[in-house]
Ligand SMILES: Nc1ncnc2c1ncn2[C@@H]1O[C@H](COP(=O)(O)OP(=O)(O)OP(=O)(O)O)[C@@H](O)[C@H]1O
C-alpha cells in the first residue's frame with residue numbers, strides 16, 4: 001500500500017520543504033521506498049537535491065500534458081538508501097495559470113501519481129505557501145496531510161484557514177485525513193512558543209504529533225548546503241528527531 005502525503009501550510013517559511021526532505025530521508029533510512037514531489041515553483045526541494053540545472057522535464061510538463069509521465073530522478077548514495085525526486089522549477093508558476101483552462105485541473109497530479117504509485121511506499125509532496133491550484137492538486141492527490149507549523153500566535157489563524165480549505169477539498173477527495181500537525185521549528189526558550197504549543201495540544205489533541213522538531217542551527221545549515229540532516233556532520237541530534245517523526249508517521253498510517 002502506498003501512502004501519499006501532502007506537506008502543506010499556506011504560511012511561508014514554516015518548514016514544509018525541510019520537513020519533506022528530512023522526513024523523506026528518514027523514511028528511506030527505515031527501509032521505505034520514498035518519492036518526493038516538488039510542487040513549489042520556488043524549487044527549494046529540487047535545489048536541495050542539486051537537480052535545478054540538470055533537468056529539462058519537470059512536474060510542470062506532467063501536469064499540463066497527461067502523456068508526459070512524472071520525471072522521476074533516483075538519487076543513489078553510498079551511505080544512505082536511495083530516494084527518488086520529481087523536480088520543479090520557476091516555470092511551474094506559469095503552469096499554475098495555464099492549468100486554469102484545463103479540464104480536470106484539480107486532479108492532474110493525482111492521475112499522474114496513480115501511474116507510478118505502486119513503485120513506492122511513501123510519496124511526499126512539498127507544496128507552495130499558498131492555497132492555490134498547486135496546493136489543491138497536492139491535497140486532491142493525497143491520502144494524508146502533514147501540517148508543519150511554527151508555535152506563534154499568528155500561526156493559529158493560519159491553521160484554521162487551512163482546516164477550512166481541507167474541508168472544501170473533501171468534496172473532491174473524501175478520504176483525505178490530517179495525519180498530524182507538526183511543531184517543525186519549536187524554540188522552547190521562548191515563552192510565546194511554549195504557550196502556543198500547549199494551546200495547540202489542548203485544541204487539536206492527538207492530531208499534533210508527539211514528536212517536536214526543535215530549532216536547530218544544523219537543520220538550517222544542512223538545508224542551505226543542500227543536504228539532509230543525515231548527510232551533514234554535527235546534525236546527529238536533528239537526524240534522531242526526524243527518525244522519531246518517521247516512526248510516528250509509519251505508526252499512524
Ligand atoms: N527545525 C528547524 N531549525 C532551524 N531552522 C529550520 C528548522 N526548520 C526549518 N528551518 C529553516 O527555516 C527556513 C524555512 O524553512 P522551509 O524552507 O522548510 O520552509 P517552507 O515552509 O518550505 O518555506 P516556503 O513557504 O517558502 O516554501 C529555512 O531556512 C530552513 O532551513
Ligand SMILES: [Mg+2]
Pocket residue numbers: 016017018040044126127
Ligand atoms: Mg518550501
